[in-house]
Amino acid sequence: MTLDEFVSLSAALTGYPAATLKPQNDPQQISETLFAELSLASNNIPAAQLDELTQVWNSISATPPPSLPAAVQVKIIENLAITRLAQNIIYLWFFGTWYDLAKNPNSFTSPNIDHVVSPLAYTNGLVWGEMGAHPMGYSVGEYGYWANIPTLPQIN
């Protein structure tokens, strides 16, 4: 999988435009940092699973936007051979975390290889902004901002 393929697939999986995930100027290099997780040996990603996800994505990525979610649903999400890897890409973006592919992320078996990718990956997690908030421990708000109703990001 290439970085471009990763970003376009990530856009389909997260519901965020590719230009939001990988802005033209990104001094924090978030997409590059998250993409690097796919080639991290300690993440134990079966090569066949990554190859299949890449191939499937390339086979549907040109689908016209209105039909794309349905194609992703059938070809990726409902494909049990690759859906966990796709889910992990969602977690990378929303949390900045990597979960052991061999288990359900909600189960806390030990030892495991779950980890936060980096402090920047955490503070750039999409879940916080999605709910009109900020990462816990990383606010750029001013005193008293919490008394005002936030604007939630628009979902297209």
Place this chain on the structure above:
Amino acid sequence: MDNSTKQYDAVIVGGGWAGSALAYRLASANKKVLVLEAGIAIDGLVTNPDENQLVTGNRAEFMNDFFMAMAKTPESPYVQNYNAPRPAVLDIQPIPPFTLNNPAQLPAGAPPPATIDCADPKTSIDKGYFIQRGPVPFGSTYERRGGGTSWHWLGTSLRMLPNDFKLKTVYNQAVDWPIGYEDLSDYYDQAEFEIGVSADVDEQQIHGITFSEGYVYPMAKIPATILDNTMDAGLADQTFDGSSLKVTGTPAGRNGVPNQMKNGEFYDNGRRQCQGNTNCTPICPIQAKYDATVTMAKALMTGNVDIIYQAVATNITLDMTTMEVTGVEYKTYETTGGPCTGTFTATGTKYIVAAHAIEAAKLLLMSNTQIPAGVANYSGQVGKNLMDHPMYLGWGLMPKPVYPFRGPLSTSGIEGTRDGAFRSERASFRIEIGNEGWNWPGGAPYNQVIDMVSPMPPDQSGAPTVGIFGTALRQSIQSNFTRQFRIGFLIEQLPDADNCYIVPSKTCFDNLGVPRPEIYYDFDVYTMEGFKAAAAATDFIFNTLGVENNTGVPVGNGGVFEYEGVKYYAQGAGHVMGTHRMGTTRDDSVTDANMKSWDHDNLYIVGCGSMPTTATSNPTLTMTALAFKAADAIIQSFA
């Protein structure tokens, strides 16, 4: 630094909350003070800035560790120190019934009592520091390093109620304090100034609390969140069990807008305003929230204070003729996992143990070479009466968005339930309103997003499942998380010398060979009735507000107990109290009202352990007031 030969006016064991307050007060009165801190130094918080500290920590490092932690627990920013270990969430697991401390209670055919394998201190401490004997695990944790547990306190700075000081007289429960509200009122003023509390005087005059003429808090009340206002709109006119459910702002040790003080000056402590990081616990990223390093820094600036880090007090020695304390022995180490590097003795005129309720009691009981029962323990009450505010959590979804995960962790609460005739029968409580969604009870946002994206298969296996993604996921996140909220009940606990106590373990030691705390803990009917009332209050509040009630099994479910056929899940509040209580006689208390040991004229024992009963207010403000009261008594004792 070897200060073992220097003579001090006062030796303080503990560089945390109470120790910093005492050091500052005594140093300001020109007393020479030595502080022994078991844990590592905080950058800059040292006697001599040129001196090379062996190990240090600082806020930026703690933040980095917090960001990188998968489980963002209260202790996640702070690495374990095997030479001055502290408990963590792993300590709070259900205790199998066969570890009941009385073997006679073993059910027929039950396996023999479990023994904890602590042959190797490090691997054993990695599984938990406490030796929990139960039947209920003690649910609260603390920190051992410069600044102590103030690194992860919430900031709540409520005063105790007048009736909290006289539980025996008014409700025929437990014991009265040896002092009343009026004795602490001035010290509360001073504590609020030192901490820098933001609150509104008019709003805090409840249940008989009074303020001195013209008093204003240092800073104005912190603005309420949308959740606070939503709850107040629905509950202001409601009552539960005769108590008002009105929502009021919670006094907080977080910087807000300065007030003009009684003396005409505007309050200014030089630190930043709260930025609403929603992270008071585990760590405020910008120190808008007070912590004890603020006061220790001022103490050090007087030039009258020496502080030795990585100095673990292990024994208090006595002159057996005068019964006065003659020294504090302490062990040193170079790295947090390395061996003991020496044993020294600190000497002074006065001695103050301010080492946290559990560690202080442990030290007094460990000091048993001259008196088998331990130092300051004529009453037999040292280590006894261990208490917390066991917490009941209720959580749900509001009918409309309330936008949690914004602002300080908690800005308001319900205080009407803290006092009433019901206290003759059951524990009272205050209700804290949480601004962090289901983060505490439900592991939010992680667990709910995972439930959306990778639902757990029915067989609980690791098999892949089909979840939602893209636009549907984003819509679910917006709809769910903007409506999440939780309330937490801080439930009163009575002193129970027979069932709730801590002793130094005879079999399990830390890496320095110092005994680990062995803890016996349980809830009595009074407290369990408080839980029952808390659950009923949750139902009433949620029904009144039209809330979808999601209260169930919380992620931290180690404190489970059953009462009248119902399971409850107690959480620790971090409010560890009672283990060296003050009182009116030598027979049933460890210190007098000035926190001076009844047994040793030059020994003071100060902290939340001094509190005879828990009340329902988060105890830190009261501990600060008590530390200032003790400091006055110590200064006067030199005259």
